[in-house]
Amino acid sequence: MSHTLGVRQAQKQKTRQALLDAALGLLEEQSLSSLGLREVTRAVGVAPTAFYRHFRSIADLGVELVEEALGSLHPMIESTVSATGDSDERIARAVDLIARHVDAYPAHVRFIARERHGGVQPVREAIRHQLARFSEEVKVALAEHPESAGWSDGDLLMLAGLYVDQMLMTASQFLEAMEGPAEERERVARTATQRLRLVGIGRHHWQD
Amino acid sequence: MSHTLGVRQAQKQKTRQALLDAALGLLEEQSLSSLGLREVTRAVGVAPTAFYRHFRSIADLGVELVEEALGSLHPMIESTVSATGDSDERIARAVDLIARHVDAYPAHVRFIARERHGGVQPVREAIRHQLARFSEEVKVALAEHPESAGWSDGDLLMLAGLYVDQMLMTASQFLEAMEGPAEERERVARTATQRLRLVGIGRHHWQD
């Protein structure tokens, strides 16, 4: 069943991943729309033409990067929203989770923040699609909460979208604060916590 | 007092503005970091070398675009926050104002959304600086509200930042919906309104 793929395909996936990694690295100080195909292959140490064996274009590579950056994040998000504990505990855990994720995958986070409104349409589309999925999943998870009794589907989706956007903004702020002093990161964490508290309070009194 | 500047300087400012306008136009389908100096001068119909008479580099031009896009927005924002009327009226007016602004200056809005996290550091910095000014001004305006009695300075700044970020996200969503059907724009307006309502409720019960 577990098909060990041959030496052939293994090597191919290795260069493919090397291309993705190199691209992600180069994107730390430029946007996808200015990333050159030759630039990427040069960084990997491979002929420019080899690029075409893996991707049709840079935009295509970008879409795959979106998958890599966001695809594996769905379970993590869902479990965070569905977590138990009182409101403040859940918020603290969520903020901490975001901080850890930014620390572990700064390049991915930067890529998503940058290309969400970036100059490459298919990539924007891919990100938009993944974020819409997040919102939908968060909405479903929120609907499970007893506190969501009486909420309309539209209002739940509005709240879910707000949480998703908030998550992204917080991640991006952690990223900006990453090279700065530790107190700056602390400030970001505190502000994010307060924002989530305020949203939580609004949610609690929504039905009045 | 009103110094009419000579034919000489008038012509210079004219080409300068033409360069800014052309750049903004070209940026509708790419990012600043991939915008070429020759591309801009070609669009204006001027020699590539003429560019240097006005800007040191594309990044420099980008910083000036930030000024053009956000510099004149301060009074509008402040008056919106300080507006009278009940909560829902103020929210409706704010959302409407954002919608009109996006309609009137779509390219400026796109530029800010795109380059806020874009690949050109000085431009990111300039945007960050202007947005920090917005937050500070909104904070001061919020402090005037009777509802802000008992709020700490930090919490007020947190709320102000939330409003500023929300304004930007709403503007960007209106932009995405611009080419779509009118119902889509209506949906964006409704969601933005609901988000502001929720934040307003959270604000109202903050002190509990």
Place this chain on the structure above:
DNA sequence: AATTCCAGAGAACAGTTGTTGACTGCATGG
């Protein structure tokens, strides 16, 4: 009226880019 100044033109530079077609070596499947 004579002089200075300067926005813009023009040509040339060394590099860079994406894409093509034909190739080679080696893992794969018969």
Place this chain on the structure above:
DNA sequence: CCATGCAGTCAACAACTGTTCTCTGGAATT
């Protein structure tokens, strides 16, 4: 063991890039 498939190479292409230096026409200053 041989034939096929295919990841990666290589050379060449036309087109493009940012930046330099030199020049010029006409407005601004004296």
